Amino acid sequence: MLLVDDTALLRRLAEALEWIAVNPAGVSPLAVAIFHPHLAKLGNAIISHDLTLRSDDQEKLRVISKACGSSLTYVWGPPGTGKTHLIAELIAELLKRGECILVSSHTHAAVDQVIYASIKETGPLAGSPLVSEGKIIRIGQTTDKRVPDSVRLAKVLEVKAQDMQARVLELEKQIQPLSDRLTAGKERIALWEQLALITSKLEESRAAVMDAEIAHRRVQLVMDESSRAILQRREDLDRAQSSVVLPRI
Amino acid sequence: MHKAAWFFRESKVQRARGALRAAEANAQTAELRLRNAETTKAAGRIRVSVLEEALAEARAALSGVPALQTLIEE
Numbered sequence: 001m002l003l004v005d006d007t008a009l010l011r012r013l014a015e016a017l018e019w020i021a022v023n024p025a026g027v028s029p030l031a032v033a034i035f036h037p038h039l040a041k042l043g044n045a046i047i048s049h050d051l052t053l054r055s056d057d058q059e060k061l062r063v064i065s066k067a068c069g070s071s072l073t074y075v076w077g078p079p080g081t082g083k084t085h086l087i088a089e090l091i092a093e094l095l096k097r098g099e100c101i102l103v104s105s106h107t108h109a110a111v112d113q114v115i116y117a118s119i120k121e122t123g124p125l126a127g128s129p130l131v132s133e134g135k136i137i138r139i140g141q142t143t144d145k146r147v148p149d150s151v152r153l154a155k156v157l158e159v160k161a162q163d164m165q166a167r168v169l170e171l172e173k174q175i176q177p178l179s180d181r182l183t184a185g186k187e188r189i190a191l192w193e194q195l196a197l198i199t200s201k202l203e204e205s206r207a208a209v210m211d212a213e214i215a216h217r218r219v220q221l222v223m224d225e226s227s228r229a230i231l232q233r234r235e236d237l238d239r240a241q242s243s244v245v246l247p248r249i
Numbered sequence: 250m251h252k253a254a255w256f257f258r259e260s261k262v263q264r265a266r267g268a269l270r271a272a273e274a275n276a277q278t279a280e281l282r283l284r285n286a287e288t289t290k291a292a293g294r295i296r297v298s299v300l301e302e303a304l305a306e307a308r309a310a311l312s313g314v315p316a317l318q319t320l321i322e323e
Contacts, residue, residue, distance in 0.1 A: 188314050208296075237268075
């Protein structure tokens, strides 16, 4: 069994934080902004979203404007002052600006509350297509029944898988007639190729026949000449056989 | 007949016979070549005829089929 001192982890955490505090290089920009706030970008942004805040809630509008224009913003407030609702509004505003958002907390319940505050009927993302399109995903364990299935990771994946399956089936349907056309086209091309091959062989054979005819005529001439030579030699032989030897004078 | 004259006549006859045999051998060779040429020619004509038939069949199979370029463009 491994026994760990109760304070060992805390001491290790404190050491790590101290190390980040003195070595800003090599750590994430967010960590740098947290430990070196003087390096953080601070500013105010013009809010474009139609906020569901009360029109007289100027303090929250100012916080959202500052959060959108800065790389780091701390918000503190006692319970029931609207922090969760503010976060929901901030999420909606950042989505409007095309940002990708990660909401994290040290408790699952807090994350669930933010999601519910965002998508509930009176929330800033009520009825938003982002929910039905699976663009808002709750990752991790959740026991809050108010968080709908449509944002839970398993359900989102299931819906995506069904969509993909339907798409695959549709594409397979589209492929079939194309495949049939391709096969028919290949068969026709094969016919044309066969025609070209036969034509080529025919030309070769015709040329060979012409060559054979020329050779035949040449041999015929040789044959005629040979026949004439035989006649000539026979005559020569007859003459030799019939020649008369004259006595010596 | 004088002996020398007989030999002279006999050698002439032998030369004439030799020439005749050579001419006959040449004629025989030429005849063989002629037969060979005739066979080659006949075989070529048969091949041409077979190929013409195959060509006609291929053309018949292709009647109504779009031109090769059209098929490739498709």
